[in-house]
Amino acid sequence: MTGGDGGRWGADRRGVLRAGAAVLLLGAAGCTSGGKQPVAAAGSGVTPAAPTSPTSADTPTATPLPRPALWEPGASEIQPDVKRRAVELVAALGAWPPGGQGLEAARARVAALGLPPALADRAGPLAPAAAEASLEVVVAQYGGILADSASVLVVCRQWTRGPDGSVAEGGTTVDVRLSRAEPRWTVTALNPGVAGPAAASPSPAVARVLAEPRIELPPEAAADLRGGTVHDSALEAMLRLAGPYALSVSVVRTGHPLDVFGTTRPSDHPLGRAFDVWRIDGMAVVDPATPRQLVESFMRDAAAAGSYNVGGPVAIPGAGNRFFTDDTHHDHCHVGFDH
Incomplete structure (x- = not known):
């Protein structure tokens, strides 16, 4: 089964990638809201008021966008530079300073990484029309890792500034495909996730999951739930697991490879x-400091919650075909259902 997380640990318990934001000045000093000094009507005999000195109210300042720090894979990652390469591309496409918007600017940023500029043409929802954008990589996990190819699922939050200076928050999950090359792996394709619209009547379990403080969902996963595209079996398992554990979910539906990586078998x-x-419980699965007994306990409880297919970094002996481990799942736990 594909999917997964790559996570940074240490001082920042979440891996994040932040693009810079700039403070924009909206309006010229000494101007009123209309941009002009008041003028008296001709022949009125009224002397126009003298211009006043500019004040902070005259020069409104745009709210700075968040400035997340650069996401970095930990030392225990399998092929850490593969994830770093994927994150670099997503950062180049999903964040820009004022004046850096547009396809040509994005192509130039991608080319500066030594990657094909045409990748910018596939940015989709990662590059909305906005004057400025910043990006946080929540986590970069493997969708699959083989000897010469890989899928990295880059889970993002994004902030964009509109023409009026307002800030909108969103995010997506990008399936970045890579192949082995020298001196570094190269990106061959990227597939940003596009979640569907919210359902008119989602399952009651959706509201319960979204309201559960012990379940952390990134933007794309939350959109999957609101869209009514997630089976109740998965939702009820999340709620059951949120009793003994605090869960940070990376991927649910959108943004994940259609097939189990390297096969033609459909993914759940x-x-x-x-x-x-x-x-x-706030500890990254990939971090060797995270107790293995905690991960094993979680995997066993996921099976008890109804999962027929539980993957992770821990080999559980004598468990039959219900549990599995491989390189792809060294950085996350997969919980799958057959209905």
């Missing part, structure tokens, strides 16, 4: 029958 994720957890 696009069917809305699986979710990945990259952090348990």
Whole structure:
């Protein structure tokens, strides 16, 4: 099963990538809201008021966008530079300073990484029309890792500034495909997730999951739930697991490869029958400091919650075919359902 997390640990318990934001001055000093000094009507005999000195009220300042720090893979990652390469591309496409918007500017940023500029043409929702944008990488997890190819799922939050200076918050999950090359792996394709619209009548379990403080969902995963595309079996398992554990979910449906990476076997994720957890009780699954007994306990409890297919970094002996481990799942736990 594909999917997963790559996570940074240490002082910042979340891996994040931040693009810079700038403070914009809206309006010229000494101007009124209309941009002009008041003028008396001709022949009125009224002397126009003298211009006043500019004040802070005359020169409104745009709210700075968040400035997340650069996400970095930990030392225990399998092929850490593969994830770093994917994150660099997503950062180049999803964040820009004022004046850096537009396809040509994005192509130039991608080319500066030594990657094909045409990748910018596939940015989709990662590059909305906005004067400025900043990006946080919540986590970068493997969708699959083989000897010469990989899928990295880059889970993002994004802030964009509109023409009126307002700030909108969103995010997406990008499936970045890479192949081995020298001196660094190269990106061959990217597929930003596009979640569907909210459902008119989602399952009651959706509201319960969204309201549960012990379940952390990134933007794309939350949109999956609101869209009504996630089976109740997965939702009820999340709620059950949120009793003994605090869960940080990385991927549910949108943004995940359609097939189990390296095979033609359909993944349970696009069917809305699986979710990945990259952090348990605030500790990244990939972090060797995270107790293995905690991860094993979580995996066993996921099976008890109804999952027929539980993957993770821990090999559980004598468990039959219900549990599995491989390189792809060294950085997250996969919880899948067959209905």
